[in-house]
Amino acid sequence: MDEYDEMYGIEDDFEQQFADELEVMAEMDREHPPGVKVSEFRNKKQIPQTFEEAIVSGDVPLGKSVNNQRPESISPPVCEEEESLTPKPKKRRQDAVKKLQFGVENSDDITPPSSPEVYDRPARDRPEFSLSLSPDRPAATKITTNLLDISGLAALQESPRQVTTARRHAQKRPPAIGDFITVTDSMGNRVYLNKKEDEEKTPDPRAFRNSLNGLGLLAVPIEVLKEQIAERRHRQVVEESQRLTELMNSGISPELLAEEQTDSGVDGDSGEDEGSSSRLWVDQFSPQHYTDLLSDDFTNRCLLKWLKLWDTVVFGRERKPRSAPADVRTNFTNAQNQNQSQRFKTKSQMTEEILEAELDQYKRPKFKVALLSGPPGLGKTTLAHIIAKHAGYNVVEINASDDRSAELFQKRIDTATQMKSVLGANEKPNCLIIDEIDGAPAAAINILLATLNRKDSKEGEESGVNALKKKKKKQSVLLRPIICICNDLYVPALRPLRQQAFLLAFPQTLPSRLAQRLAEITRRQGMKADTGTLMALCEKTDNDIRSCINTLQFLHRRGQKHLDQRSVNSISVGLKDQNKGLFSVWQEIFQLPRLKRKRIGGDPFGGFDEAGLKDGTQRLQHILHLVSSNGEHEKLTQGLYDNFLNMKLKDPGMLGVCSGLDWLCFTDLLNECILHGQNYSLMRYFPFLPAAFHHLYAANSVPRINYPHSHYEAFTKTQHTKNALLAMLNEIPPAVQSRISMSCLCLDILSLLLELISPKLRPVNPQLYSTREKQQLYDLIDTMINYNLTYRQDRTPEGQYTYVLEPFVRLQSYQSKLSESCIMFFYDAFVLCIQTETVKKDQEEKKTEVKKQTSRNHQQRLENIVKQTVVESRPELDFFGRLISLLFAGEDGKGGGVVHIGKAVGNSDVWFRFNEGVSNAVRRNVYIRELL
Numbered sequence: 046m047d048e049y050d051e052m053y054g055i056e057d058d059f060e061q062q063f064a065d066e067l068e069v070m071a072e073m074d075r076e077h078p079p080g081v082k083v084s085e086f087r088n089k090k091q092i093p094q095t096f097e098e099a100i101v102s103g104d105v106p107l108g109k110s111v112n113n114q115r116p117e118s119i120s121p122p123v124c125e126e127e128e129s130l131t132p133k134p135k136k137r138r139q140d141a142v143k144k145l146q147f148g149v150e151n152s153d154d155i156t157p158p159s160s161p162e163v164y165d166r167p168a169r170d171r172p173e174f175s176l177s178l179s180p181d182r183p184a185a186t187k188i189t190t191n192l193l194d195i196s197g198l199a200a201l202q203e204s205p206r207q208v209t210t211a212r213r214h215a216q217k218r219p220p221a222i223g224d225f226i227t228v229t230d231s232m233g234n235r236v237y238l239n240k241k242e243d244e245e246k247t248p249d250p251r252a253f254r255n256s257l258n259g260l261g262l263l264a265v266p267i268e269v270l271k272e273q274i275a276e277r278r279h280r281q282v283v284e285e286s287q288r289l290t291e292l293m294n295s296g297i298s299p300e301l302l303a304e305e306q307t308d309s310g311v312d313g314d315s316g317e318d319e320g321s322s323s324r325l326w327v328d329q330f331s332p333q334h335y336t337d338l339l340s341d342d343f344t345n346r347c348l349l350k351w352l353k354l355w356d357t358v359v360f361g362r363e364r365k366p367r368s369a370p371a372d373v374r375t376n377f378t379n380a381q382n383q384n385q386s387q388r389f390k391t392k393s394q395m396t397e398e399i400l401e402a403e404l405d406q407y408k409r410p411k412f413k414v415a416l417l418s419g420p421p422g423l424g425k426t427t428l429a430h431i432i433a434k435h436a437g438y439n440v441v442e443i444n445a446s447d448d449r450s451a452e453l454f455q456k457r458i459d460t461a462t463q464m465k466s467v468l469g470a471n472e473k474p475n476c477l478i479i480d481e482i483d484g485a486p487a488a489a490i491n492i493l494l495a496t497l498n499r500k501d502s503k504e505g506e507e508s509g510v511n512a513l514k515k516k517k518k519k520q521s522v523l524l525r526p527i528i529c530i531c532n533d534l535y536v537p538a539l540r541p542l543r544q545q546a547f548l549l550a551f552p553q554t555l556p557s558r559l560a561q562r563l564a565e566i567t568r569r570q571g572m573k574a575d576t577g578t579l580m581a582l583c584e585k586t587d588n589d590i591r592s593c594i595n596t597l598q599f600l601h602r603r604g605q606k607h608l609d610q611r612s613v614n615s616i617s618v619g620l621k622d623q624n625k626g627l628f629s630v631w632q633e634i635f636q637l638p639r640l641k642r643k644r645i646g647g648d649p650f651g652g653f654d655e656a657g658l659k660d661g662t663q664r665l666q667h668i669l670h671l672v673s674s675n676g677e678h679e680k681l682t683q684g685l686y687d688n689f690l691n692m693k694l695k696d697p698g699m700l701g702v703c704s705g706l707d708w709l710c711f712t713d714l715l716n717e718c719i720l721h722g723q724n725y726s727l728m729r730y731f732p733f734l735p736a737a738f739h740h741l742y743a744a745n746s747v748p749r750i751n752y753p754h755s756h757y758e759a760f761t762k763t764q765h766t767k768n769a770l771l772a773m774l775n776e777i778p779p780a781v782q783s784r785i786s787m788s789c790l791c792l793d794i795l796s797l798l799l800e801l802i803s804p805k806l807r808p809v810n811p812q813l814y815s816t817r818e819k820q821q822l823y824d825l826i827d828t829m830i831n832y833n834l835t836y837r838q839d840r841t842p843e844g845q846y847t848y849v850l851e852p853f854v855r856l857q858s859y860q861s862k863l864s865e866s867c868i869m870f871f872y873d874a875f876v877l878c879i880q881t882e883t884v885k886k887d888q889e890e891k892k893t894e895v896k897k898q899t900s901r902n903h904q905q906r907l908e909n910i911v912k913q914t915v916v917e918s919r920p921e922l923d924f925f926g927r928l929i930s931l932l933f934a935g936e937d938g939k940g941g942g943v944v945h946i947g948k949a950v951g952n953s954d955v956w957f958r959f960n961e962g963v964s965n966a967v968r969r970n971v972y973i974r975e976l977l
């Protein structure tokens with residue numbers, strides 16, 4: 046039992062347990078008496094090493110490694126005893142010492158290093174570690190290396206003092222208390238090292254190990270950090286792609302887009318700051334909540350109310366029974382008042398009424414689609430998005446201008462209205478927003494209407510539609526709200542949709558609200574701009590939010606941090622979206638701009654003297670710009686032509702009117718020149734006509750503008766007349782036709798033809814005509830036949846029968862010349878002439894000749910007329926039914942000739958015609974004797 050055991054009174058079987066080891070150690074002690082220093086002993090025992098060997102020795106038993114692995118570098122033994130064991134040459138050992146003395150000059154040794162590759166390595170490449178092989182020669186043996194000493198020997202072999210300390214710690218027996226480490230050297234000596242408890246100073250890294258057995262040196266695990274970075278990158282890419290899509294949708298030119306892309310560094314190289322600086326402010330400051338909206342509250346509320354009507358069918362929430370409005374609740378004293386209030390409803394009242402209406406059988410609102418309309422850039426799309434989100438929907442947006450094919454449109458509508466996202470946060474019912482619906486083709490609108498009017502398939506089953514058809518049409522009734530957005534509500538394709546949609550016209554944004562928002566944006570971006578300047582910007586852009594914000598960003602990027610009215614007035618950006626309708630353009634042409642009140646802090650450079658000139662030039666520029674951006678020159682010119690004479694002019698000399706007509710002629714010639722020569726570069730002069738009209742006719746009063754119809758009317762009339770003339774020309778006998786052309790007919794013949802066929806005939810019975818008159822009549826008939834003129838009996842709306850002259854009736858301008866009575870007289874005369882038997886034979890022959898010349902059609906028509914009008918000749922009977930005969934005195938005075946009345950027409954002085962029926966209008970008793 047040694048001191049240790051004595052001290053602690055511990056008895057153990059250590060002696061027995063480690064008998065072999067103790068025996069060996071005793072032997073060793075015998076060989077080396079205790080007077081020999083440990084260092085000497087070590088010197089003798091230790092085998093000198095080369096540098097490489099020293100490194101290798103960290104893991105492998107020294108003697109073995111040297112012998113087995115590096116035979117060529119074996120060092121000579123230091124003493125004879127060792128020599129027998131490990132035959133290492135002495136010189137080599139010196140070499141090794143030299144090699145280990147990095148940087149230490151040894152004047153004795155001039156042997157160059159055998160391996161320059163090893164020794165000449167730069168200091169930073171040299172390995173560093175501390176390994177004391179010989180305490181006697183620390184300088185020669187101290188090696189600096191980076192390698193970790195894992196054996197634990199280094200601590201023991203540092204210095205004599207350290208060695209002593211180490212020996213204190215290294216015990217030959219395992220310590221009774223505390224943890225220890227067993228170390229066995231190459232010679233088989235085993236020692237036990239006390240383990241010192243110093244966790245407090247250097248915490249055990251194992252304590253930080255995480256679930257993946259990694260060292261938890263980071264506050265946040267590396268996997269989480271990686272995920273965060275990946276997520277951030279993904280977010281950036283998504284944001285960037287959204288921004289680019291919006292840019293492309295808003296119609297920015299590809300060059301600008303490319304510039305933007307390079308600026309914003311889409312590839313992700315750029316930093317976050319750079320990304321945010323290149324981001325469009327319209328996106329950056331895009332409203333996120335209902336309260337951020339700039340549109341008027343009534344519109345916002347109406348859309349929200351309409352969307353809330355869908356709650357019953359979409360979310361299954363029952364609609365609250367609404368209390369009757371106050372005006373309805375109060376009993377009206379008389380029915381008249383009620384009727385009046387029904388008759389005169391404001392627009393907002395009507396809108397409210399629609400929103401109060403009952404739901405349909407599927408519990409959907411009456412109007413299945415809301416149609417938002419208004420000028421661009423007022424925030425319609427933004428409003429729809431925010432309201433839909435606010436009402437708990439997942440917004441699905443499609444652009445009708447992009448998805449123009451009908452099938453694609455159908456697919457998109459079905460996908461959005463019938464499917465539901467099953468992933469993540471979007472597990473909400475969809476609300477479909479169709480943007481730019483005014484750009485959709487009619488087929489797409491029809492598909493939308495068919496979707497709105499779909500009936501439940503169950504109804505089909507009930508009504509006995511066959512199963513095959515049902516399978517084909519497996520479409521269900523629409524159960525999701527659809528919001529459509531357009532700029533122009535009056536596009537023809539939208540007409541059917543307008544009747545089935547809840548219409549919401551988007552009013553202009555209030556300039557004060559917009560200016561307030563702009564002030565907020567400028568403040569946040571470090572720009573200085575007073576309210577007057579911002580109001581001027583709003584006015585310039587027609588309260589277009591997008592234009593205003595984009596203009597501010599444009600100026601900011603140009604380095605303009607302080608904004609004044611002058612710079613706002615001078616820039617020509619922000620006007621891109623201005624495309625006014627025809628009526629507003631006409632109005633601006635015929636109306637002088639209102640005098641603007643000078644704002645506080647307004648343009649100080651707009652001097653009084655300059656004002657008139659500047660105003661005129663500005664007005665001219667404004668009209669030129671307005672007309673150029675509108676582009677509908679033809680319609681615009683027609684409007685000017687139709688309306689300019691209605692303007693209030695102080696022009697007693699009519700000089701302005703003449704000047705205007707000159708301008709119109711000039712434009713007409715210009716147009717002709719462009720169309721004939723296809724010289725479209727001349728189109729640049731079109732806008733000068735409206736500018737000239739503005740200077741000639743603009744007044745302060747609001748003009749009443751009518752839509753121009755005269756051109757269309759004139760055009761259709763011309764077409765009609767041309768057709769009539771062509772028909773007339775084709776029916777004229779070829780002998781005559783060969784001598785007349787269309788222009789000759791129009792200019793020379795037709796204008797005189799009515800005079801020709803209006804001979805001055807007395808309005809008496811043709812029987813009474815003189816020979817000259819009769820001849821005139823026959824000539825008239827000839828002319829009419831040759832020029833294919835005829836009388837057609839027409840019935841007026843009042844039920845009267847009239848005769849119209851064909852084809853003059855179609856050439857309306859000529860028709861008025863003929864009085865109805867005259868026509869009737871001619872017609873009667875014409876018929877009677879054909880009937881009469883007293884017409885001379887030669888005349889009859891002539892007539893038949895002429896008839897032969899006429900076309901068959903015409904002949905047939907005439908024959909029909911004659912057939913209808915010829916009175917059948919019947920024998921005249923007296924009151925008692927006896928045949929009567931009248932004696933007429935002959936012209937020659939011979940008298941006694943008996944003729945039937947019917948045959949006597951034309952030969953007697955007296956004749957009568959019996960009209961059937963009775964009239965009480967004029968009654969007079971006439972005796973037979975008076976007639977005789």
Ligand SMILES: Nc1ncnc2c1ncn2[C@@H]1O[C@H](COP(=O)(O)OP(=O)(O)OP(=O)(O)O)[C@@H](O)[C@H]1O
Binds near residue numbers: 328337420426532594
């Ligand atoms: N209250 C607001 N504050 C800031 N920016 C807004 C606001 N409202 C709209 N904007 C921005 O104005 C831009 C135009 O809005 P939006 O696209 O909704 O207009 P729009 O009337 O639908 O135009 P268009 O008819 O051209 O589609 C958007 O980029 C939007 O971010």
